[in-house]
Amino acid sequence: MTQQRKAVALISGGLDSMLAAKTVMEQGIHVEGINFFTGFCVEGHTHAIRDKDRAKPKRNNALWVAEQLGIKLHIVDVIEEYKKVLINPKHGYGAHLNPCLDCKIFMVNRAKQWLAENQFDFIITGEVIGQRPMSQRKNTMPIIAKQSGADDLLLRPLCAKNLPETLPEREGWIDRDKLHDITGRSRKPQMAMAAQFGIDDYSQPAGGCCFLVDKNYTAKLVDLWQAQGSKDYELDDVMLLKVGRHIRPAAHFKLIVAREEGEGRFLQGYKKEYTSLLATSHNGPLVLLDGEASAEDLFLAAQITARFGQGREAEHVDVAITDKDGLERVVTVTPIPKAQFPKEWYI
């Protein structure tokens, strides 16, 4: 009796990894999925926070793909380990702070560790030569295989015919003739394959599924690093960069202004870690202050808080300032006039 071979598939939630897994499953291989959470994955966080989006929460595409394929999915928290990838990528960044090549090497390496721990035989990815400008090129494919340590245990079913044979092909676990030779950025071959498999619902996120390719998000991350004088972060930093307006009136402090009630509720959860401000004489947003602020800075923060509430045209607005220990005092301010609020303060 032949041994049942097992493969672990990197499942991003997009179409390519779904098709890669399906292609290998069709050859009788037992496949399970693995998905890595770096903290920067786009998983509907703003939908979860903002009131206007809460009625239509986004599905987790990786879970959804696994369910469509009928396979198990292992979601792995790599937030801490991922820091060294993002902070010091050997192969550099893409257009923004996306360390795509290092990221792929990291994930394949983690999948290889998982393989050894769970007695699986090889790794599958949905990579396609030429699909992405930084990480999916003809010359990066061997780099990923080599530097991840996966070497010939890494099978890319969608473009395998354009690459050297891998162990599962050589050993006859996989029939190379039934693999594919897709290249380039066109999505047509994948869409045709999806139709063949009867897959008609799939995620195709523009620009990928990572906040690190988002210009506005990465500007806030760069600002955070500049303000703290080092390239480091905690998960809470990463989450807060997704919420509210970020305003930096001075190098040593910034304000996070809730844009609506859901964001305000989310920021409430951080009142023990940050000084917070809230207008009490008029309706207005909750504001968190990140940094060390003098009495003068707090007064300016109160004026800005007043500007974002219904008292923006009022002569005086009362603003409660609450420190991390819950001590509250109320100051009366005039909302900062528009002319004194430079656009450059917005991060």
Place this chain on the structure above:
Amino acid sequence: MTQHTLNTRRLLCPLPVIRTQDKVKSLQPGDVLEVVGTDPGIMQDIPAWCRINGHKVLDSHSADHEYVIVLEVGA
């Protein structure tokens, strides 16, 4: 069979799913786990995770911006 509770308040998906997955690894088949969170995404993500991993959702409800899933660990 034992009852357990997991607090995932303030965490955003997929972290509540990851915490649930890690907690379930330490439980026995038939054990019951109540997951409480503030991300409405858990209402679909945890049941989806249960379906693909062979666990059973016994109950789900929400009130006051909190969401609760009760699941029974499968074999």
